[in-house]
Amino acid sequence: MPQTISQQLMFAQTLSAILETVINQFLGYNLHGIRALKPLSEKTLTIKLAELPFPLSFTVIDEKIYVSSNDAPNDCCLITSISSLIELKKEQQLTDLIKKDKLDIQGDLKVAQRFADIAQTLDIDWQSELAKRIGDIPAYKLGQLGRKLLKTLNFAGTKIQADASEWLIHQKRLIITAAEMSYFNHDVEDVEQQVSALSQRLDKLTKHISKLS
Amino acid sequence: MSSHDQNHPINNDTSDENTTHFGFQTVEKNEKESKVASVFHSVAQQYDVMNDLMSFGIHRLWKRFTIDASGVRPGNKVLDLAGGTGDLTAKFSKLVGREGKVILADINSSMLNVGRDKLRDLGLVQNIEYVQANAQYLPFEDNTFDIITIAFGLRNVTDKDMALRSMYRVLKPGGRLLVLEFSKPEHELVNKAYDFYSFNILPKIGELVAKDGDSYQYLAESIRMHPDQDTLKTMMDAAGFEQTGFKNLTGGVVALHKGYKF
16 A cells, blocks of 8 residues: 555654643643543543544553554544534533534543543643743743733734624624624514415415315 | 765675675674674764754654554563664553563663663663563564564664564564664655765764764665665565565655564
């Protein structure tokens, strides 16, 4: 079987190496330590994403997560896509995604849930981590600058969004407001009801005419 | 074409029964072992740093590819032959778990010592054993291992056919051998660039970092004299391995050969 460029350049190995380094680095910074990994010792979660031609297996060994790109035996396997994986953040989406064939779970669901719990409970004090490397004062100043920047960006984002909707709805009238949409829906429902009533009346009249003749 | 190419055509096998290659030189078979040993005694302390420098860190991906392809499972018994400073052993040791075992074997005591110190410093002590062994005469019982790997080691072995037969003997039925080794780049342009790098830059890096340009000149030469992908596959078939095949990595600069014993 001819090898693809991605195989030759070892994209799978590069991605798994990056993920392994980043995940373990983050776990090392986690304020709750690596205790969360204990119940998952020697458990493997495999994720098969539609966008990737290879699976990603996450195995917990000795308080570290090892990532491999082979189809290792696993305790739980999720077959899904990146977009569905993001949707999975909302708990109520699980059944919906399975029903829509956007997610297939094989094996012990608890293993997947525990892996997800670890990701959700990550609590990292970035400022303190930064202080260890560049000192307290520069880290504090950088933290302050970062927060200010984030606030400004958030404000700018909200403002741009508001201005853009104003321009699109009121000035250019390219899209309609939620209220207009609701009125329209209401009118459609009215027409539907009237048509249904008319249809019933016509049925009655047809039956009546056929009796007379 | 570089001067090296003019004088030493790639894989031009000029050895007879009593002689073999040491880089581009033809030497007596019993002489090669000591010559290779002196190269590795010399580079052992700087081996890891040099690997990173010479391959721009890509050797880590080649080794990761090997581990992914090995299909290692908890409880497996693995022989990391010519394991040197223990990169593969470190990862295998985690993956085979407490029930499994990894044997780090190398003919060179300096490399083995560096590997043992490194792994112990990483806290890896439970399931690793260290054996100084010649790949041609493996000191293990028949049908012992689930997996044997030899990464960047086979080209330094004096009698490769004998070593492959020895590996076949100690593999369990169902076991597999993985040979990760420098090979022949698939494209002529890559080949030319690789030649230039190997013979002009590599020895200079060796001189600067490890203060030993000659050893790195030997490494470059030994790569050129190593059998190409198809030849090595044929050698594995001849040793008894089945379902043999290879995958080229980084354009064929390195190839991973795999074969099973059934």
